[in-house]
Amino acid sequence: MSRITARRRVTRYTLGERTSRREDELTVEEPLEVRVGGRPLAVTMRTPGHDVELALGLLVSEGIVRNHDDVVGARHCTGDEASDGEFNVLDVTLAAGAPPIPIGARHALTMTSACGLCGKDSIDAVRQRSAYDVADDPITVDPAWVVGLPDRMREAQALFARTGGLHAAALVDIERDELLVVREDVGRHNAVDKVVGWAVREGRLPLRGTVLVVSGRAGFELAQKASMAGVPMLAAVSAPSSLAVDLASEVGLTLAGFVRGTSMVVYAGDERVRPATEHAASEHAASEHAASVALA
Template structure:
């Protein structure tokens, strides 16, 4: 399955009683890999995932897209390059070909056009990033938004305060949109899936005719995956903040897109993985430590 972790340089910012300290250090990220889903040999979609349980993932995706609605409509699935596929380069485990039961209609071509796809076996992260850059209608790299580091550090607490359903169930993800200039909370949405919560926030912006979401911050309650960075970039959001870790490909996409990605935003510290220039660290008490070297925490 390949590497599952990756070391990456980050800018570490710590807000202490004696001042604000910055330093470059090494961080370890979980590796994220793409899975291309094909139906009857025809590419349908690429989704980012942790390898494993790919057949279940593909079946659930087909249900969510309305391709199938019952278990007996799903016939089988095999990884590209596996036995019986004729693959000459070995099994990459990053392409899964699904066979539907006889009589089940193939996916509507409009569904396939809604997703970026690739015809090559073993799609790579670079191809996925290029696809997002090609399809996005907004260039977040040119957004002049910036946020004070103290404001950014306080966003998770504000989000948690507005998670009404989470307080009752303890089992929901949340996403919120903030104005970067003022820190004003614009909207909060909760969902059992973090991707769904983000989709709801973006959907709110669509209905309010606020796209692109320039000058805003997307705060999420969990980790920052490739998909969340993608959704932010596609909606024109220049800053994404997460209380947990980003994946390696999320950080790569954020850097390539010119999006500011902050992770481990908890209490009085955070990591900035890309475009740290948007995070304002001001004041006479600021301290810069080992700006050119990677050091442990």
């Protein structure tokens, strides 16, 4: 198995102090080639670990996998089968009933940290391809609860504490207030794919009643991945892009950015965000109305 961290000699300069030389722990970055039925689909730069989840999450984003029933198995190719080194090629076998691979995804793609789709056609394509409708998920969230999610995710980031060089994504069950899974990677897309891939393996798609939390910005591609997995809310520590907001509005995804400290900004789907005091007042009014009707 590939290592997830590596040590390198570094020189540290601090103004007013002596220069020091020591070893530093870095996040490993290596390519992963994803194949489907032996045919190359994509090459992405990733942090080794949870590779099967990464591949499955990517396939969900591409509309090739809808749930765990679409997957027969996945394995690392080794020896003569691997073109890029041991454990850096992973082949997924799909079930007979899985959706056909879209024409645009039949040629191997090289993916970078800037990888994503653009334009109105892409928004239309996501809406048409997603097997799940996030707009009909009746979740409500308290903003005081949401702003605390990044800190909970950070506490579970074991690799970030060692290297400081990783993005993270987490999935939170709203009703149970439970952190279901946290994944880290050098690529923010990969971290989300690993979370979605975990959900595929656990048979949890669609991810109704959950919040996807990400450590960086919310670009179009992350909103796309949330929609394709049936996640009704995306919460990002940094800013969203305009296209991410457009997509969220189109498909009914609640999108919050700058989720940190004691505040957040809701860019789409703010009807789902209800302070606990407001929710309690609404329930009290409803109960009083019901009581008055009963007495009438």
